[in-house]
Amino acid sequence: MxxxxxxxxxxxxxxxxxxxxxxxxxxxxxxxxxxxxxxxxxxxxxxxxxxxxxxxxxxxxxxxxxxxxxxxxxxxxxxxxxxxxxxxxxxxxxxxxxxxxxxxxxxxxxxxxxxxxxxxxxNTDTIELKIWCGATIDYEKNLISHDSGTIELTKNEIYILKLLIEKKNRIVTREELMNSLWDDQRFISDNTLTVNVNRLRKKLDELDLGRFIETKVGQGYMAIEEATTYD
Known part of the structure; x- marks a missing residue:
């Protein structure tokens, strides 16, 4: 219970x-x-x-x-x-x-x-650790470690990051994210998703990783794997 x-x-x-x-x-x-x-x-x-x-x-x-x-x-x-x-x-x-x-x-x-x-x-059907852009992600402990340090994410933030990384270098639509996070997009506002993603990116900036989460206007978001994708 x-x-x-x-x-x-x-x-x-x-x-x-x-x-x-x-x-x-x-x-x-x-x-x-x-x-x-x-x-x-x-x-x-x-x-x-x-x-x-x-x-x-x-x-x-x-x-x-x-x-x-x-x-x-x-x-x-x-x-x-x-x-x-x-x-x-x-x-x-x-x-x-x-x-x-x-x-x-x-x-x-x-x-x-x-x-x-x-x-x-x-977490029951995923591996506990994941390497992404040189950082180690511990899904069980909600931690991301990089050369510049370690940050802790909320459950929502780690789950959003997990969904994006699972489809790295591909666009994950806002509808996909909302359906995965809240089961039914009718029960969550579009603004709430934006706030959650922005908060995640701001935390990732502490490890210089925020730039690897791209916003695709009118579509959704994409996690980039290789740093060479950027100028």
Whole structure:
């Protein structure tokens, strides 16, 4: 049974979501002290976190940042705020998805199931290590090592990179990426994919590897294998 941590201060909504998720055999936990979220997160050790933005003490962005400093666990924002900057901010902080309230419960379930399948099952049929452009990629530990150092990626970022490298020197369409990441592109915005890829490329820049992920305007993205492809 997967353990989900729902960081939501609306008691009525929390109980409703907990009840619905429990029907799908998820073990749902809540926060009892919103000044000690990280302590309770560490005690519960959830498999996925669902978090609101507007919370007592500190907002959801703060706690997302704090969780990311401890763990690469999947994070879904569930918020009534619909400004594009909120969505972009959540993605930049390392969230895996953003759902706006009010929401259809089937959409929430679909997103949770897709993320859990991707995060906890995708390594079972792949080799753990991969060499790409002189860098060693550890898919299990979400690490990329190069002469200039080592960086850690989120689950989304390592999965996007894996998909691109599997089809290196070929264009992977945005539709292919969205379908692979979220199972059904109707449940994810085009902007969210762009943010995830840009965040991945920015991290790769730390190892001088970002230039090997090309954007093909109007089509998708392509991972380049040979450095000689560039001027």
């Amino acid at each position: 997967f353990k989900l941590l729902l960081i939501e201060d609306d008691t009525t909504l929390f109980l409703e979501i907990k009840d619905r998720l429990s029907q799908w055999s998820y073990d749902v936990y809540g926060i009892t002290d919103f000044s000690r979220v990280i302590e309770q997160f560490s005690d519960i050790k959830p498999d996925l976190v669902i978090i609101d933005i507007q919370l007592p003490k500190f907002d959801g962005f703060h706690w997302c940042r704090m969780i990311r400093s401890h763990s690469n666990i999947p994070i879904i924002f569930l918020s009534s705020r619909d400004h594009p900057t909120d969505i972009v901010m959540s993605m930049q902080l390392g969230a895996d998805d953003y759902i706006q309230k009010p929401f259809h419960f089937d959409v929430l379930i679909a997103k949770i199931q897709a993320i859990l399948r991707r995060v906890y099952n995708y």
